[in-house]
Structure formats: structure tokens, C-alpha cells
Amino acid sequence: MIRAMAGLCLLAVSSVVLATTTLTDLDFRQGESGELQVDLTFSHGVPEVRGYRLDEPARLTIDLVDTTNRLEQRRMELGIGGVEQVTALEAGSRTRLVFNLEGPLPYDTAQQGDRLRLSIGGGGAAPMVTAAQPPKPRQAPSAPASGRPTIEEIDFRRGEGGSGRLIVTFDRAGVDARVREAGRNRIVAEMRDVALPASHDQVLDVSDFNTPLRRITPRAGRDGVTFDIEGSGEFALLSTQSGRQLTIEAQPVTQAERDQRVRQQFPYTGERITLNFQDIEVRSVLAVIADFTGLNLVASDSVTGRVTLNLQDVPWDQALDLVLKSHGLASRQEGNVIVVAPASELANIERQEIEARTQVETLAPLVSEYVEVKYARAEDLAQLLRGGDGFGLLTERGRVAVDQRTNMLLIQDTADQVQEILRTLGRLDVAVRQVQIEARIVIARDGVTQELGVNWGASSTRGFRAADDGTFVSRDINPDGLNRARGSLAVDLGSANPMTSFGFGYLSGDILLDLELRALETESRSQTISQPRIITANQRTAVIRQGEERAFQTISDNVPQIEFKEAVLSLEVTPQITPDNRIIMDLVVTNDSFRDVAAGEPPIDTSSIETQVLVNNGETVVLGGILTTEQLSRLAKTPFFGDLPVLGRLFRYNEESSQKVELLVFITPRILEDGLAIR
Incomplete structure (x- = not known):
């Protein structure tokens, strides 16, 4: 009897320790200012109250510390003062009231004996104000020490494929976090010796994200923080921790995939x-x-x-x-x-x-089979059967011979082994797929040349002419009585091939002075397109070349020799067809051309591209471009006279030229189907 009474006393003391008061009733009404007034009644005094607000979605959370919940209804529809409903939850020794709001609203609390009045709204979206703080039955827990890790941020996102991803960020790395599945549709994440700030101590309803996760409830305890994650449907759990972040991801899976995973584990x-x-x-x-x-x-x-x-x-x-x-x-x-x-x-x-099967094979009779190889080389297949590259199908008694003339194999082995060899050859002797590679090599040239100069001289009826050195000498008289100055100009600095010229003369007595301005401006645009096209088998190198070869003379040991040098446009390609019908190409493209010289070994201008690319079937890829710009400025003048102001232009010749050359290479591969020829 005494032991029973002691047990009852111990039970009563434990109840007091676990929960010092009980929430017995909740009444609500609309106040004079339109606000919601909620009266909470407790059995043993008003407990410590903690309030938290969430703007999106708009919610107000009221935590009643060391309080048990005895309300008959867990959820009540309100519809007063912008407050839609209230939900009462109990976790451990704490009761939580969650108010769903239409928008952010202010609130305050006031104690009236064993009752607590909570007023929500009525003053616009203002900060929270606490009107009265109820007496605390015990000292509130102190803030976490600076040496204890703290949760900085809790974020939830929808990942690829409809997965739900919870990301918890700490203020430092090295947090001891453990994630596990706790039964069907439930995940528990334990973070030891971690503090949970009041701003993050709230339930997250993530059902609107349409992922396997529905609700996330963080709980702070003496040993750290625990996240209770509720899910629905079938999902696969994946958790990673890197630096200051812990990522918990639930990927949706079908029932068949889950059954397969269960079968693999069990x-x-x-x-x-x-x-x-x-x-x-x-x-x-x-x-x-x-x-x-x-x-x-x-x-x-x-x-x-x-x-x-x-x-x-x-x-x-x-x-x-x-x-x-x-x-x-x-x-x-x-x-x-x-x-x-x-x-x-x-x-x-x-x-x-x-061992018995081996003996049977040893004693089994040998049979011969003639195999006509269609696409491969018979010698290559024979080498493979003999054990080339570490692979062999012939038994110790088996043999294979090759008839190169008919590309046939003669195989001799046991009947079972011959059948195995035939099945293997049927998989290997298949038509190799082919690829057509078409290249377009474009060389674009754009040039501008400007020339300006003056020709002038003098003629005389007395038989004098202007010599090349500027002196006048005697010459024959033309029938018209004048000796023309053309060909014997005093100044010949005009354009060699003028497109436009302007001349005038002055006659005084028997002297004729000629002056001619000559100018030339040339614009040139040219485009050279080379289009080599080639077909090759899969993983076979193909080369196509086109160009010219020039002979030149060299002297070796005082003996003249004739040598040849070539400048070609070439395309070398090795294609590889991938299983998804894409093409990997190893390409070498060169475009060489001779440079004009008078004699000797001709120099060659070389442009080349060597690369590897991955291209979809039938698509065109630009390998690269080479842009060359050449500018030339030339001035010819008569000494001293060409430097005179204004008049110096009569003794000068100017030439300005600019040329741009651009090289572009386009490659288009196409996989050829059986029977498709090049067009």
C-alpha cells in the first residue's frame, strides 16, 4: 500500500514536471475595433507565452510552454478580423496554436487571472506588441552559447522530376547531422548540439509544391534539433552534407521501382x-x-x-x-x-x-563448317577465333583456316563449339555504317586601292623636248609643227592604269605646257568556295586532296636538281557513330596556296585546322575562322619639290591599299542508310 502511494506520488510529481498547466477552453469573439479576441483558460495559471509571425504564408504561432492540450476540437474555423482558422497542436510539453491569417496582422496578449486574452488585428499590419506578459513558472531557457552551431536558414524547393528538396544552412561547418527513414512516409533528421532560433521554430506546410514531402516540423530539444518530415506516396531518400549545408531530397518513385529496390535489399x-x-x-x-x-x-x-x-x-x-x-x-x-x-x-x-563435360568435349567428334564472310575480312575474324586480343573461341582441338580468294573461313571443332562460333560470327559479320562528310571552305577577300598622281611636261616647235633628267634636248619636229611631251615628261608620277584623268595645256608663243592629273580607286571583292565531299566507313580514316604541284631547281654539291612542291586543299576525317546516332569526328583541314615569286623555291601560304567535334546527324558545325588584314601605304615623290607646300602635290604619287582575307570552314556529316548513295 505504501509502495502504491509512493508510485502515485511519483507519477503526480512527474506530471507536474512535464506540464505545469492545461489548456482547458478557447473562446473567441469580435472586438469593438473589428479585431479577433481569443480567451484561453488554463487549469493552473497562465504559462509562459511565445509568439512568432510568418508573413508568407501569413500565420501567427503562439507557443504555450509546459502546457498540455485538453481542447475537444483541434481545428476551429474563425473568419473574424482577417483570421481564417486556428489549429491546436501538442508536442512534448508544449502546446502550439497556429492562426492562419489573410495577411500580416498585429497582436497583443493580456493576462486576466487564469485566463489569457489574445487580440489579433484591428490596427493594420503593424509590428507585434505585447500588452502584458504573464508570470513565468520557471526561468526561460537562455539563448544558445556562441560556441553552439545555429541554424541560419531553412529553405524548401521543388527539384527536377518533382522531387522535394529541404536545404538547412548552419552558421558553421562540421555539424553532426543524421538522416533516416522512420517508417513509411516519414523522415527524421537529427542535428546534435544545434540551436534553433525562434524565427525558424515553426511548422512548414509544403504540400503546395506537389512533391513527395508534405509537412516539415522542426523541434528543439536538449540534445539539439530534430526535423520531423512527413511525406506521401512512394519516394527515395537522398541526403548530402557539404560545408554548412544539409540537403534532404525525396525523389518520387513508382511502385514497381520500389518493389525492385525491396527485392534487391531482400x-x-x-x-x-x-x-x-x-x-x-x-x-x-x-x-x-x-x-x-x-x-x-x-x-x-x-x-x-x-x-x-x-x-x-x-x-x-x-x-x-x-x-x-x-x-x-x-x-x-x-x-x-x-x-x-x-x-x-x-x-x-x-x-x-x-571435368566430365571436359572429357566429353575431348572425346567428341570434330565437325567442319564453311562460313562465307560478307562484310568483314576473313583473316581478321580468324585471328579473333584463334585468341587474338586475349579472346578465343576454339577449343584445344579446334582449327580455323582462311581462303583469301573467296573470303571464306573453314572451321573445324566440336559440334557444340561450332554452333557457338557461328552465333558469334553472326553478330560480328555485319555491314559497317557509313558517313558522308561534306566540307565547305570559304575564302572571302575584300580589298580597296586608291592611287593619285600628276604627269606634266613641255613641248616646243623649236625641236626641244624634256629629257628624263629634266633638261631640254633637240628632237625632230612633227608634221603639225609641235613636239609632244608624252613619253618624255618632266614629271611622270601619275597612276599607271588610271580610271580617270584630267588634263589641260597652256600655249605661249612656241612653248606648250601640258598638265594631267591621273587617279585610280579600285574595290575588289571575291569569294572562293571549295566543297570537298567524302564517304567513309565508321571509324575509318578518309583523306581527299586537291591542289597543284610546282617544280623548282635546287643545287646540291654544285649539281642542279629538280624538286617538286605541292600546295593542296585536303580534308582528313575519322568519324565515329555513337549509339544515339550522333557523330564524333577527328578532323584535319588544310588549305595551302603558292605565293608568286620570280625564281627559286616557291613559298606556300598555309591555313589549317585540326580538332575533334561532336555533331548531330545532318547538322552543320563551324570549325573556326582565320581573318587576315593587310594594309599598304606607298609614297613616291621628287626630292625637294615633293615636300613643298601645295605645289608639292605636283611632284608626288600616293597609293593606299587595304585587303582583308577571311577563311571559314563548315562541316556537315550525314549517316548513310543502307543503299543510300552520294548525291
């Missing part, structure tokens, strides 16, 4: 059986399992011993496996017959069977 699929035996012979247990399954069972004479087992509702194949492993036994099923024997004995039986 390979037993037999009908469930219950076995409860004390000190029974192993043979008897095997007989019970055989009767249960309807299979025939053969036990070796070496199967002995006794076993005690108590198995409740387990697959029969798992029960059989447990019994066999406990006595060093093994089983082998052939049809509907199960053979049970010691593992070493079964291994010897299998070894003897292999």
Missing part, C-alpha cells in the same frame, strides 16, 4: 511460414519445408545435426537459407527438386560435372 520471395521447434533434427525441418512448398527434396547422408528455431511469418526460402547456413550446408535447385548437402560436397559435385 531477395526472398517465397510464401511465408512459421516454424517453432526445440532441438529438432535438421532433416525433419527440411521435410517440413518440403511439405509446405510441395517441392521434392533430396538430402545427402552428410546432412546431420539438430536445430532450435522460432521463426514467425518469414518467407520459406529465407527459413531454408537460415537452417542451411547454421550447419554449413548448401542447396541447388533443379526443376522442382532441391538437393541439400554440405557446401564442400556440392562444390565437389559441380567440379566433377565440369
Whole structure:
């Protein structure tokens, strides 16, 4: 009796420690200013109150510390003052009231005896104000020490494929976090020695994201923080921790995928059986399992011993496996017959069977087979059969010969091995796919040339002319009585091939002065397109070349020799067709051209591209471009006179030229279907 009373007293003390008061009633009404007034009634005084607001979605959370919940309704529809509903939750020794709001609203609290009045709204979206703080039954927990890790941010996102991703960020790295599945549709994440700020101590409803996760509830305890994550449907859990972040991801899976994963983790699929035996012979247990399954069972004479087992509702194949492993036994099923024997004995039986098959193959008669190889080289396949590259299909007695004229194989081996060889050759002797590679090599040239100069001189009826050195000498008189100055100009600095010229003359007595301005401006645009096209087999290198070859003379040991040098446009390509019908190409493209010189070894201008690219079938890729710009400025003048201001232009010749050359290479590969020829 005394012990019973002591137990009751201990139970009462424990209840007081766990919860000092009880929430017994909740009344609500609309206040004079349109606000919501909520009256909370407690059994043993008003507890410590903590309030938190969430703007998006708009919610107000009121935590009643050390309080149990005795309300009959867990959820109540309100519809007053912008407050839609209230939900009462109990977790451990704490009761939480969650108010769903239409928008951010202010609130305050006031104590009235054993009642607490909570006013929400009525003053616009203002900061929270606490009107009265109820007496604290005990000291509130202090803020976490600076040496304790703290949660900085809790973020939830929808990942690829509809997965739900919870990201928890700490203020430092090295947090001890453990994530596990706790039953069906529930995940628990434990973060030891971690503090949870009040701003993050709230339930997250993530059902609107349409992921396998529905609700996330963080809970702070003495040992750290625990996240209770509720889910729905079938999902696969994946958690990673890197630096200051912990990522918990739930990926949706189908029922078939989940069953497959369960089968991989638990390979037993037999009908469930219950076995409860004390000190029974192993043979008897095997007989019970055989009767249960309807299979025939053969036990070796070496199967002995006794076993005690108590198995409740387990697959029969798992029960059989447990019994066999406990006595060093093994089983082998052939049809509907199960053979049970010691593992070493079964291994010897299998070894003897292999040796017997080897002897049969040794004594088996040899047969010959003629194989006509269609697409491959018979010599390559013969080398493969003999054991090239570490692979061989012929037995010790087998042989293979090649008839290169007809590209045929003569195979001699046992009948079974010949059939295996024929199946292998059927997979290898197939038509190799082909690729057509078309290249466009574009050379674009753009040039501008400007020339400006002056020709002038003098003529006389007295038989004088202007010499090249500027002096006048005697010459014959033309029939018209004038000696023209053309060809013997005093200044000849005009354009050699003028497009426009302007001249005038002045005659005074027997002297004629000629002046001619000559100018030339040339614009040139040219585009050269080379379009080499080639077809090659998969993974075979192909080369196409086109160009010219020039001969030149060299002297070696005082003996003249004729050598040749070539400048070609070439395309070298090695294609590889991928399983998804894309093409990997190793490309070498060169475009060489001779530079004009008078004699000797001709120099060559070279442009080349060497690269590897991955291209979709039929698409065009630009490998690259080379842009060359050449600018020329030339000035010819008469000394002294060409430097005179204004008049110096009569003694000068100017030439300005600019040329741009651009090289572009376009490659288009196409996989050729059977029977498709180049067009």
C-alpha cells in the first residue's frame, strides 16, 4: 500500500514536471475595433507565452510552454478580423496554436487571472506588441552559447522530376547531422548540439509544391534539433552534407521501382511460414519445408545435426537459407527438386560435372563448317577465333583456316563449339555504317586601292623636248609643227592604269605646257568556295586532296636538281557513330596556296585546322575562322619639290591599299542508310 502511494506520488510529481498547466477552453469573439479576441483558460495559471509571425504564408504561432492540450476540437474555423482558422497542436510539453491569417496582422496578449486574452488585428499590419506578459513558472531557457552551431536558414524547393528538396544552412561547418527513414512516409533528421532560433521554430506546410514531402516540423530539444518530415506516396531518400549545408531530397518513385529496390535489399520471395521447434533434427525441418512448398527434396547422408528455431511469418526460402547456413550446408535447385548437402560436397559435385563435360568435349567428334564472310575480312575474324586480343573461341582441338580468294573461313571443332562460333560470327559479320562528310571552305577577300598622281611636261616647235633628267634636248619636229611631251615628261608620277584623268595645256608663243592629273580607286571583292565531299566507313580514316604541284631547281654539291612542291586543299576525317546516332569526328583541314615569286623555291601560304567535334546527324558545325588584314601605304615623290607646300602635290604619287582575307570552314556529316548513295 505504501509502495502504491509512493508510485502515485511519483507519477503526480512527474506530471507536474512535464506540464505545469492545461489548456482547458478557447473562446473567441469580435472586438469593438473589428479585431479577433481569443480567451484561453488554463487549469493552473497562465504559462509562459511565445509568439512568432510568418508573413508568407501569413500565420501567427503562439507557443504555450509546459502546457498540455485538453481542447475537444483541434481545428476551429474563425473568419473574424482577417483570421481564417486556428489549429491546436501538442508536442512534448508544449502546446502550439497556429492562426492562419489573410495577411500580416498585429497582436497583443493580456493576462486576466487564469485566463489569457489574445487580440489579433484591428490596427493594420503593424509590428507585434505585447500588452502584458504573464508570470513565468520557471526561468526561460537562455539563448544558445556562441560556441553552439545555429541554424541560419531553412529553405524548401521543388527539384527536377518533382522531387522535394529541404536545404538547412548552419552558421558553421562540421555539424553532426543524421538522416533516416522512420517508417513509411516519414523522415527524421537529427542535428546534435544545434540551436534553433525562434524565427525558424515553426511548422512548414509544403504540400503546395506537389512533391513527395508534405509537412516539415522542426523541434528543439536538449540534445539539439530534430526535423520531423512527413511525406506521401512512394519516394527515395537522398541526403548530402557539404560545408554548412544539409540537403534532404525525396525523389518520387513508382511502385514497381520500389518493389525492385525491396527485392534487391531482400531477395526472398517465397510464401511465408512459421516454424517453432526445440532441438529438432535438421532433416525433419527440411521435410517440413518440403511439405509446405510441395517441392521434392533430396538430402545427402552428410546432412546431420539438430536445430532450435522460432521463426514467425518469414518467407520459406529465407527459413531454408537460415537452417542451411547454421550447419554449413548448401542447396541447388533443379526443376522442382532441391538437393541439400554440405557446401564442400556440392562444390565437389559441380567440379566433377565440369571435368566430365571436359572429357566429353575431348572425346567428341570434330565437325567442319564453311562460313562465307560478307562484310568483314576473313583473316581478321580468324585471328579473333584463334585468341587474338586475349579472346578465343576454339577449343584445344579446334582449327580455323582462311581462303583469301573467296573470303571464306573453314572451321573445324566440336559440334557444340561450332554452333557457338557461328552465333558469334553472326553478330560480328555485319555491314559497317557509313558517313558522308561534306566540307565547305570559304575564302572571302575584300580589298580597296586608291592611287593619285600628276604627269606634266613641255613641248616646243623649236625641236626641244624634256629629257628624263629634266633638261631640254633637240628632237625632230612633227608634221603639225609641235613636239609632244608624252613619253618624255618632266614629271611622270601619275597612276599607271588610271580610271580617270584630267588634263589641260597652256600655249605661249612656241612653248606648250601640258598638265594631267591621273587617279585610280579600285574595290575588289571575291569569294572562293571549295566543297570537298567524302564517304567513309565508321571509324575509318578518309583523306581527299586537291591542289597543284610546282617544280623548282635546287643545287646540291654544285649539281642542279629538280624538286617538286605541292600546295593542296585536303580534308582528313575519322568519324565515329555513337549509339544515339550522333557523330564524333577527328578532323584535319588544310588549305595551302603558292605565293608568286620570280625564281627559286616557291613559298606556300598555309591555313589549317585540326580538332575533334561532336555533331548531330545532318547538322552543320563551324570549325573556326582565320581573318587576315593587310594594309599598304606607298609614297613616291621628287626630292625637294615633293615636300613643298601645295605645289608639292605636283611632284608626288600616293597609293593606299587595304585587303582583308577571311577563311571559314563548315562541316556537315550525314549517316548513310543502307543503299543510300552520294548525291
